[in-house]
Amino acid sequence: MQRLLSVLVLFSGAVYAIEPYTCRNGAFPGYEGIKPARIVAGEGEKVHAREDSVGCPEDDRCLRKGYLINGDKVLVTPAVDGWVCTYYFGKKSDYTGWIPESRIQMLPYSGHPEIKRWTGRWRPISIYRGNKAADFINITRTVRNRLQVDGYTYWDGGKNSYGETVIHYGGVSASGKPKGNNLTVKEGDEESACTVRLRLINNLLVVNDNSQCGGMNVRFQSIYQKTHR
Template sequence: MKAYLLGCRPARRSRRLILLAVLVAAAGGSGVRAEENECRRSPALSAGAALAVGRIVGPGRTAFVKDGLARAGCPDPSPACRERAYLVAGDSVLLGERRGAFLCAAYRGQKDDAGRVGWIPAEAVAVEAPTPVTREDWLGTWTRVEARIRVKLGDKPGTLTVAGDATWGAGDPDRVRRGGIHIGEFAGTVALKGDTVSFAVGEAGALPVEKGGAYDCKVWLRRIGAWLVVDDNLACGGANVTFRGTYRRQP
């Protein structure tokens, strides 16, 4: 009887649910879930993400655009979806997936350790032709916030030795004081295959990533443009430690 007094009789409930479904679809962009519009981390190399290098060509400021987690219905051209952060003509970006009229882009300036990942209008960026990657393009020390990867020539011809160390919580003074910093590391010597390298770290050293065990540290790396892009399986260190991200080579 209480349900009846509130107007929830079967016929009305059906009409109400249908109306609610229509409203949700309209607000969510043809039923696309908010998390499917997410763009806030580097591309997942482990899932075969396609990458390209682009350069901003739009006039004035090209603002980043919110994703579906920040605001329902985004990315969208409306002012409500526009971020304060922006790029300008000439800025180089790493491009990932496309969602309608928007591209997921990662940007890091020469002095910007954290960088920025977000949607940008596809019409504001020009995709650059890929360039060959040489052995020397890999070498050096690459960094991002709380992570460093060193690449040098291996002892055997055609190989690279790759070693990384990372932390989680080192930017939190309270964690530093309490000793609550988590650490991670990996190292391996692998055959160089153009612009990509991947391996797992087993008990006997590096092995092909597909032969790694379920709990072995697995790392995927790609050299593209000015960046070293890295992905891992979250098993290369303590809780929350990851090497995922875009890295810049130190001078």
């Protein structure tokens, strides 16, 4: 199935349009105002997402083949000019794109989840960067409702010009105390600290970092689900 993403506005006098390339799968975890929602559509109706390139999402050429149906659960960012950047994931793939605001119904979520909702082993559900089987985040409860976050991630750069496999690694091990459904942890000194932000939205963990948590191109920048593996 599919997924969806975020929004910015470009003002030009009295005319404004959605800035291109602002509803992207890889960038979605870093967007502000992410909330849960569902798709609203008629019986058998297909709601096609739209590209985020120049002139989109208004132009009909922006229509994608992929579509969502009534009741599909998504994550969304705040609407801009009648469009919502939406993220969807299914069993085999994930997807981002623009959806008309009229097709989105917001869903409730806890702004102050219980500590036990955070704890456990989490793995990224996004597959856009290839095999993520080794990536994980472990969250455990310590004292006074603080949470210990231990995570591992990597970037697979394929083969270089010499035929050598290029893999860069990264990780974080730090603790913090949630503020509502947000948790920020830092490892290292202030100037070069690895900073990871985690947002718990129902059963999903939205994670992004400051690009200081490992080698080149290594990021904690995914949507995670709790797992027993």
